[in-house]
Amino acid sequence: MTVLSGLYAGNVRAVLERGFKVIGTQNWAILVSGFFEPVFYLLAMGFGLGGLVGQVTGPNGTPMTYVAFIAPALLATSAMNGAIYDSTWNVFFKMRFGRLYEAMLSTSLGPLDVAAGEIAMALFRGLLYACGFLGVMAVLGIATSWWALAMVPVALLIALGFAAVGMAVTSWFTSFQQMELINIVLLPMFMFSSTLFPIDVYPQAVQWFIQALPLWHGVELMRQLSIGAFGPMTAVHLAYFGVMSVLGVAFCTVRLRALFLR
Amino acid sequence: MSVIQARSLVKSYGDLNAVDGIDFDVAAGESFGLLGPNGAGKSTTMRMIGGTSLRTSGTLSVLGMDPETHGPEVRANLGVIPQQDNLDTELRVRDNLITYGRYFGLPRSYLQRRADDLLEFAQLTDKAGEKVDNLSGGMKRRLTIARGLINEPRILLLDEPTTGLDPQARHILWDRLFRLKEEGVTLVVTTHFMDEAEQLCDRLVVMDRGRIVAEGSPAQLIRQYCTREVLEVRFGSERNAAVVQQLGDVAERLEVLPDRILLYTDDGEAALERVTSLGLQPLTSLVRRSSLEDVFLRLTGRSLID
Amino acid sequence: MATGVATDSNRLAYTGGVLAPAAQARTARRWGWLLYAEYRLTSMRAYLQTIVIRSIGLPLLYLASMGLGLGALVDSGAGGVDGVSYLVFVAPGLLVSSIVMEATGEFTYPVMSGFKWQKHFFAAAASPVRPGQIAVGEVVAVGLRFLIETVVFWLALLLFGAVTAATSWLVILIAPLAALAFGAPLLAFAATQTDEGAQFAFIQRFVVMPMFLFAGTFFPLGAMPWYLQWIGWISPMWHGTQLARVVCFGMPNPVWLSVLHLVVLLVTAVAGTWFAVRIFTRRLTR
Numbered sequence: 121m122t123v124l125s126g127l128y129a130g131n132v133r134a135v136l137e138r139g140f141k142v143i144g145t146q147n148w149a150i151l152v153s154g155f156f157e158p159v160f161y162l163l164a165m166g167f168g169l170g171g172l173v174g175q176v177t178g179p180n181g182t183p184m185t186y187v188a189f190i191a192p193a194l195l196a197t198s199a200m201n202g203a204i205y206d207s208t209w210n211v212f213f214k215m216r217f218g219r220l221y222e223a224m225l226s227t228s229l230g231p232l233d234v235a236a237g238e239i240a241m242a243l244f245r246g247l248l249y250a251c252g253f254l255g256v257m258a259v260l261g262i263a264t265s266w267w268a269l270a271m272v273p274v275a276l277l278i279a280l281g282f283a284a285v286g287m288a289v290t291s292w293f294t295s296f297q298q299m300e301l302i303n304i305v306l307l308p309m310f311m312f313s314s315t316l317f318p319i320d321v322y323p324q325a326v327q328w329f330i331q332a333l334p335l336w337h338g339v340e341l342m343r344q345l346s347i348g349a350f351g352p353m354t355a356v357h358l359a360y361f362g363v364m365s366v367l368g369v370a371f372c373t374v375r376l377r378a379l380f381l382r
Numbered sequence: 383m384s385v386i387q388a389r390s391l392v393k394s395y396g397d398l399n400a401v402d403g404i405d406f407d408v409a410a411g412e413s414f415g416l417l418g419p420n421g422a423g424k425s426t427t428m429r430m431i432g433g434t435s436l437r438t439s440g441t442l443s444v445l446g447m448d449p450e451t452h453g454p455e456v457r458a459n460l461g462v463i464p465q466q467d468n469l470d471t472e473l474r475v476r477d478n479l480i481t482y483g484r485y486f487g488l489p490r491s492y493l494q495r496r497a498d499d500l501l502e503f504a505q506l507t508d509k510a511g512e513k514v515d516n517l518s519g520g521m522k523r524r525l526t527i528a529r530g531l532i533n534e535p536r537i538l539l540l541d542e543p544t545t546g547l548d549p550q551a552r553h554i555l556w557d558r559l560f561r562l563k564e565e566g567v568t569l570v571v572t573t574h575f576m577d578e579a580e581q582l583c584d585r586l587v588v589m590d591r592g593r594i595v596a597e598g599s600p601a602q603l604i605r606q607y608c609t610r611e612v613l614e615v616r617f618g619s620e621r622n623a624a625v626v627q628q629l630g631d632v633a634e635r636l637e638v639l640p641d642r643i644l645l646y647t648d649d650g651e652a653a654l655e656r657v658t659s660l661g662l663q664p665l666t667s668l669v670r671r672s673s674l675e676d677v678f679l680r681l682t683g684r685s686l687i688d
Numbered sequence: 689m690a691t692g693v694a695t696d697s698n699r700l701a702y703t704g705g706v707l708a709p710a711a712q713a714r715t716a717r718r719w720g721w722l723l724y725a726e727y728r729l730t731s732m733r734a735y736l737q738t739i740v741i742r743s744i745g746l747p748l749l750y751l752a753s754m755g756l757g758l759g760a761l762v763d764s765g766a767g768g769v770d771g772v773s774y775l776v777f778v779a780p781g782l783l784v785s786s787i788v789m790e791a792t793g794e795f796t797y798p799v800m801s802g803f804k805w806q807k808h809f810f811a812a813a814a815s816p817v818r819p820g821q822i823a824v825g826e827v828v829a830v831g832l833r834f835l836i837e838t839v840v841f842w843l844a845l846l847l848f849g850a851v852t853a854a855t856s857w858l859v860i861l862i863a864p865l866a867a868l869a870f871g872a873p874l875l876a877f878a879a880t881q882t883d884e885g886a887q888f889a890f891i892q893r894f895v896v897m898p899m900f901l902f903a904g905t906f907f908p909l910g911a912m913p914w915y916l917q918w919i920g921w922i923s924p925m926w927h928g929t930q931l932a933r934v935v936c937f938g939m940p941n942p943v944w945l946s947v948l949h950l951v952v953l954l955v956t957a958v959a960g961t962w963f964a965v966r967i968f969t970r971r972l973t974r
């Protein structure tokens with residue numbers, strides 16, 4: 121494959137080994153602290169606000185408590201946020217300040233080894249957080265179906281899609297100001313993607329726009345899984361992330377030279 | 383008339399005396415050097431002069447004022463060039479000069495003109511609108527010096543002005559500093575480069591471990607603590623020590639360094655002949671004039687750059 | 689303008705055009721904090737775009753999502769909060785909390801940078817400006833920025849019809865005060881930090897986020913069990929939000945309690961600034 125020539129040395133393992141070594145030596149509290157943000161959201165919004173909201177209508181018209189309604193959405197959002205952070209800010213910092221990639225790429229490693237290693241590490245962290253959050257949901261009694269177990273691999277799928285696209289997009293960024301754009305996109309997506317409230321309060325055109333965004337598909341898919349209530353849209357959601365991941369990885373590969381070899 | 387006067391100046395950090403009772407005077411218009419290795423107490427002394435480090439004991443007077451009680455008054459007369467450039471990377475080159483000038487309460491109309499003159503002086507006119515990050519090391523250094531001149535200071539404090547610069551950039555900088563000296567600005571320079579001290583300083587003190595170990599002009603110090611010339615010979619790291627025994631009478635004084643032997647003498651060529659006449663064949667030999675490096679070695683028994 | 693040749697014949701050391709050093713020092717002694725604040729505001733120009741986008745975008749975003757979207761859900765459930773629609777209830781909270789959270793950005797990493805990375809505090813301390821004035825200037829400059837952002841946010845509230853009382857303009861003072869009540873102690877803390885570890889990330893995750901979520905922004909403290917309500921009591925964000933609700937829609941609140949909110953905010957902001965002045969002075973003259 122000509123696209124890959126000079127990009128891949130087949131040594132992702134070396135990058136992963138370094139990644140795990142870092143996790144082993146870094147402050148464990150940092151790793152653990154990442155787990156709390158979605159949990160805080162769940163407790164505050166789910167119980168504090170939940171008292172004011174009451175019952176909500178979930179997938180296939182199933183009535184749900186507010187906590188049960190937002191929990192899967194928060195899992196999807198946290199998968200997105202973690203993946204985006206690891207593939208954008210983290211990559212940007214290591215490139216500009218840590219000069220880590222400069223050192224890595226002066227060995228026989230290729231850019232694809234580095235990129236694949238970083239994405240794999242992001243997925244590993246995502247796996248830990250997803251398992252932890254699912255545990256919290258189980259304790260709160262809001263994961264009512266065995267299908268909820270499938271939320272973990274789906275969280276990884278969502279993370280993969282966002283990580284690949286995020287890394288590709290980072291290849292165009294040169295300054296902190298530009299990096300801020302990432303937050304400017306993510307925050308509204310979080311707020312409007314039927315995460316905390318159903319989107320039918322908005323005009324039809326706005327709803328269509330929201331439904332084109334990836335997070336909405338992630339949230340809806342997770343919500344269906346949490347109670348095991350599926351419909352024809354389930355396949356659409358899955359397909360959306362399947363396509364996003366494939367395109368994202370391809371896109372990222374094409375941009376690797378621009379990202380690492382600048 | 384002295385513009386800076388220090389008496390029994392001490393600065394301690396816990397048990398460590400970074401500056402351990404030093405006395406010195408700097409005359410108006412003089413170019414005064416503080417020479418010594420890293421950790422000798424030079425930078426601490428500089429910061430005490432600007433009142434940005436509080437002394438532990440002793441007295442210090444700058445233009446007749448105590449920098450601790452009259453910090454703003456003293457600093458209004460100073461231009462401070464810190465060891466590490468602390469330029470504002472969020473501002474463009476020219477804006478760095480103007481915003482810094484505002485700290486002195488200087489009016490914008492003056493600063494606009496002044497900034498242009500200083501950019502010219504620092505040979506950065508065509509970089510006026512550039513981001514600081516895009517400047518080379520030498521350019522950043524010149525910009526920092528230009529910034530230190532924004533208030534037309536009577537005294538310029540330069541902490542290691544050329545450390546980290548390539549030879550060409552150093553010479554450009556020395557040239558600029560020389561011009562300021564000609565205009566009557568008092569320069570106080572710290573350095574651990576001998577050639578820099580010899581180039582820039584009328585008079586200097588040699589510092590070691592917080593104390594002053596010698597004082598004078600570069601030429602005086604060399605005359606006082608050294609011979610006119612030095613013969614450097616190498617016999618290879620194995621043989622150096624063994625050979626020393628036989629070299630006893632060849633020169634006035636010997637210094638044995640790990641890689642070479644220094645022979646202090648007024649006539650280096652003659653000394654070399656004496657060495658070869660002893661039947662010793664050095665791998666390499668070099669005759670040179672004594673420098674402050676030799677003075678420092680003599681005074682402290684250590685070389686300057688460890 | 690001066691050419692290379694002309695400049696060479698000019699004297700650089702003393703042009704005679706400069707203010708006398710004694711006058712520079714007099715200005716700096718009195719106005720040093722303002723001179724520093726001026727610099728700080730100038731340096732914000734570098735990320736002016738971000739500030740503008742954020743200060744206009746964030747209120748619109750919050751009000752459209754939390755106010756309208758979530759509001760529809762709450763109003764159909766509980767029929768509003770404290771006798772007003774959810775939009776009116778949550779709007780003052782969104783305003784105060786988002787300004788308070790801005791303080792985290794301004795008073796953590798930039799402070800570490802001033803002492804350690806870019807060292808611009810040391811640059812300023814080498815001028816006639818005194819270290820304590822640098823700390824005060826930081827507070828003043830950032831406070832001024834908050835003031836402007838609050839005005840924009842308040843206008844957005846008016847646009848959405850999210851305020852009902854004539855006194856609502858007072859939030860323009862309340863929100864920046866609340867932000868400084870949180871920010872000034874944070875500035876003092878950040879000034880004590882010498883190692884770039886995870887301390888600021890921890891503050892974000894374990895102080896700022898919980899404060900945002902649990903300190904009365906989205907629901908009254910009373911909606912939480914009693915053993916969690918202390919989170920609100922110790923949060924400047926809650927005191928500011930409660931005051932803002934009083935002035936924005938006349939939330940029933942005993943006068944003594946409103947006065948207490950105000951006193952807590954003032955004392956915390958002033959005490960934080962006082963500590964920051966001391967720590968800056970110590971660190972810049974050591």
